[in-house]
Amino acid sequence: MHLGPVDYLILIVYFAFVLGIGWVLKRHQKTSDDFFLSGRSIPAWIAGLAFLSANLGAQEMIGMAASGAKYGIATSHFYWVGAIPAMVFVGVFMMPFYYGSRARSVPEYLKLRFDEKTRAFNALSFATMTLFSSGISMYALARLFEAILGWDFNISILVSATIVLAYILLGGLTSAIYNEVLQFFLIVLGFAPLVFLGLRDIGGWDGLVARLTEVSVSRGFAPGAWTQSWAHLGSPQANPMGVEWFGMAMGLGFVLSFGYWCTDFLVVQRAMAADSMDAARKTPLIAAMPKMLFPFLVILPGMIAMGLTSQAMGDGSFALPAKPDGTYDYDLVIPMMLGHYYPSGMLGLGLTALMASFMSGMAGNVTAFNTVFTYDLYQTYVAPEASDAHYLTVGRVTTVVGIGLSVATAYLAAQFNNIMDFLQLVFAFVNAPLFATFLLGMFWRRATGHGAFLGLIGGTLAAALHHGLTLPAGAMAGIKGGWLGSLHLYPSEMAQNFWTAIWAWSACFVLTILISLLTRRTKDDAALTGLVYSLTPKPPRGHGSWWRTPEGLGVGVLLLAAVLNVLFW
Amino acid sequence: MGLDIRWPMGLLFLLLGAILAGYGVLSDPAIYARSLGLNVNLWWGAVLLVSGVVMVALARRARP
Structure with a gap:
């Protein structure tokens, strides 16, 4: 050129x-x-x-x-x-x-x-x-x-x-x-x-x-x-990505996307x-x-x-x-x-x-x-x-x-290209469970600091463990997974990524709830005002028509996205 | 925040549009074989000029 x-x-x-x-x-x-x-x-x-x-x-x-x-x-x-x-x-x-x-x-x-x-x-x-x-x-x-x-x-x-x-x-x-x-x-x-x-x-x-x-x-x-x-x-074998709809919707559409x-x-x-x-x-x-x-x-x-x-x-x-x-x-x-x-x-x-x-x-x-x-x-x-x-x-x-x-x-x-691949993998493990922590933090006032912290660590470990025990088709054990053994074979690397995220999120979600219930709250309702949904006064409804409010705009955006999905179904 | 972004943006589009459209007029038509015979420099330069005019107009209107 x-x-x-x-x-x-x-x-x-x-x-x-x-x-x-x-x-x-x-x-x-x-x-x-x-x-x-x-x-x-x-x-x-x-x-x-x-x-x-x-x-x-x-x-x-x-x-x-x-x-x-x-x-x-x-x-x-x-x-x-x-x-x-x-x-x-x-x-x-x-x-x-x-x-x-x-x-x-x-x-x-x-x-x-x-x-x-x-x-x-x-x-x-x-x-x-x-x-x-x-x-x-x-x-x-x-x-x-x-x-x-x-x-x-x-x-x-x-x-x-x-x-x-x-x-x-x-x-x-x-x-x-x-x-x-x-x-x-x-x-x-x-x-x-x-x-x-x-x-x-x-x-x-x-x-x-x-x-x-x-x-x-x-x-x-x-x-x-x-x-x-x-x-x-419908099945991972039917498309070039090698993923099925559930892994796609939950792994990408929910865990990874909301986490990011x-x-x-x-x-x-x-x-x-x-x-x-x-x-x-x-x-x-x-x-x-x-x-x-x-x-x-x-x-x-x-x-x-x-x-x-x-x-x-x-x-x-x-x-x-x-x-x-x-x-x-x-x-x-x-x-x-x-x-x-x-x-x-x-x-x-x-x-x-x-x-x-x-x-x-x-x-x-x-x-x-x-x-x-x-x-x-x-x-x-x-x-x-x-x-x-x-x-x-x-x-x-x-x-x-x-x-x-x-x-x-x-x-x-x-x-050292390998070091970079390795680091990106580690960051993926750390990021995967994050959304569970925020979701519980924002919508459940009972979630505690110990629960959140240990939940995050647990979720990160779950991601690493899942990656270590599974392998995408055609890959060697190592950076692609399977370094602890191979319990499950995924049809593609993308499917493996989506399911790593799903496992990490679920582990963090469950662990945070369990540990929160076992530990004492350190912040009372007053300290959590403005930080948790149920303890925060609703933002004043802006003046003007409904479609100018964030809620109205949000519904409009979701409808348009649904139309695009259907058009290219 | 001090500077209305539409000013620099409008000016940049005007300048780039002028460069592209000017080059479209002066350049050898043979180079447009690759763009399927379309003088993309001239056409797209014009689009950039119009976007620049719109941006500057919006910035001028917003000025108190």
Whole structure:
């Protein structure tokens, strides 16, 4: 792929704007609240788009397009089942506690609701996880640019890290949020023509279905396996994902999805920065609307790529490259399609969109990390009574250190891929049970600190145990599972992941209840006001029509998601 | 929060739109073979210009 001067010009203009926004915002960073929480002054629509974009890193874009090629339209379950219901739930039911308690972070909510050790466990694992995920995505993107554009790996990492560092230091969370909004529009503007050109090339939706039908049949599936999302989930053997509907709905749709959207501070922080309770509750709901349509922007290109590849004659029409082992290199769907359809000019815009999603994904991780580190670790354990200016300085220093550590992680990932796989696995174990803790914490006042803490540990162990005792089909015992023996064989890695989550959640849920009943409550009803559903006065019903309330909006969003599921059933 | 995001966004879209559309007019039509014969730079540059105008108009209207 060759970039012309006009492509570099577009990229440079974008970088200049990113830094310029940080520069203008610099004047408004006076207190730690400004720096970490944007002074709680962000309007709902901006917080909503940032909520969506913070999750939409470059890896997500590339991964979803790859899944679109590999599994077809069933990938949309990650959106219509695995995101929308959880986003509605966090907005309508959980935001009153997050925002109303004035907690400054998710771990701080755990401290208010339960106790110190539960907060410490969550803060430590979250802080480490954000650093590693920003490092790993930095590594992945630098590798990609090296492969398709021939850019130097070190320079890619240094330039992107420096720009992210500069704009966070200048404008704090506000800078990160503004750039996320910018990224949202760039992705839509940069990718929409790609979908248009791809569809036109393959003969529209009908042409796509015709070609994917051949793909399905040639791989021994029913004709609609790539183009129908639910029809083939009856048994894991009937669909390319190798999952069945119950594991999908419970594992992905309930445990993993609610665990991420409702408890991950990376996204919740965007809503906490909103300018009012009403705006905070609407943040995830506003995010849910474009989120529903994103499959058409990121999954569809993958499906088109698969359809085109199946008919490629080697005459210059689009085809995915094969890896040495003969399988397709699915991760190259987006860059290959950009290179195939975009002339100089649009190519610059497409790459800028990819670059923007990568940088704002990284900035999201860094802003969440510096907040959790400064408030939940530094202020709690190192210097509890310092001045606000002191914490602001610590936040800035933490930003520099955090980005430095992310860069180090990126190089570590380049050296030891196995360590990274292992760490991601451990984080998956820690995250799987989290939603059980929050659910019980928010809706059952009897849940105690000991119950929550031991429940979390138990859930994490259950996840590890389940992973150690099961194996996906065709895998060797080791990092993929089965390191304790093999009691059960799953048809695919995805099915194993979903069921690991289900076991972890259930173990945490049951253990938290049992241990809570056996231990004494340390917080009385008065201390839990604003933190638990039954003890919190309902938020005042906003004036205006019912569809402007979070509840009305939530119902509307769920109905639309249901319609999409039925349309592509 | 000090800066209305619609200003920088609108200006960025206007600038990128002008670059794309300008390049679409000046560039060799042969490069559009890959985009199925469509001058995507010109068309999409125009879309960017319109989005830029809308953003700036919204920002101007909101200014007290």
